[in-house]
Amino acid sequence: MMIKRSGLSRILYATYYSIKGLRSAFASEAAIRQEIFVMLFLVPLAFYADVSGVERILLIISLFVVLITELLNTAVEKLCDHVSTDIHILIGRAKDIGSAAVFVSLLLAGFVWLTILL
Numbered sequence: 001m002m003i004k005r006s007g008l009s010r011i012l013y014a015t016y017y018s019i020k021g022l023r024s025a026f027a028s029e030a031a032i033r034q035e036i037f038v039m040l041f042l043v044p045l046a047f048y049a050d051v052s053g054v055e056r057i058l059l060i061i062s063l064f065v066v067l068i069t070e071l072l073n074t075a076v077e078k079l080c081d082h083v084s085t086d087i088h089i090l091i092g093r094a095k096d097i098g099s100a101a102v103f104v105s106l107l108l109a110g111f112v113w114l115t116i117l118l
Helices: 009-026 030-046 054-083 091-116
Strands: none
Touching: 009 030, 009 054, 030 054, 054 091
């Protein structure tokens, strides 16, 4: 039986597992590494750009939306691969939909950056 943690203990364990997940995703997924690399360049650019505070927040949030979506897509892909490595129409569809979500988040980020900076 799993131990149900509460209070500070739960927060500490949740933080530990979150960091573990980020490390795992970074180590195993090139897309995550690429997106973090781009963020390391664009987040400072957002602070350098002559934009309002709200625009700066939107620029940065749009980048985090891409990363969050990629993390969720990676989780779906890992789960699908655990269920079956065989080619299956529903697993393929789940992976395609996850990929589409990442694509839409990239379009959103591009739209936000182009709209604000141009």
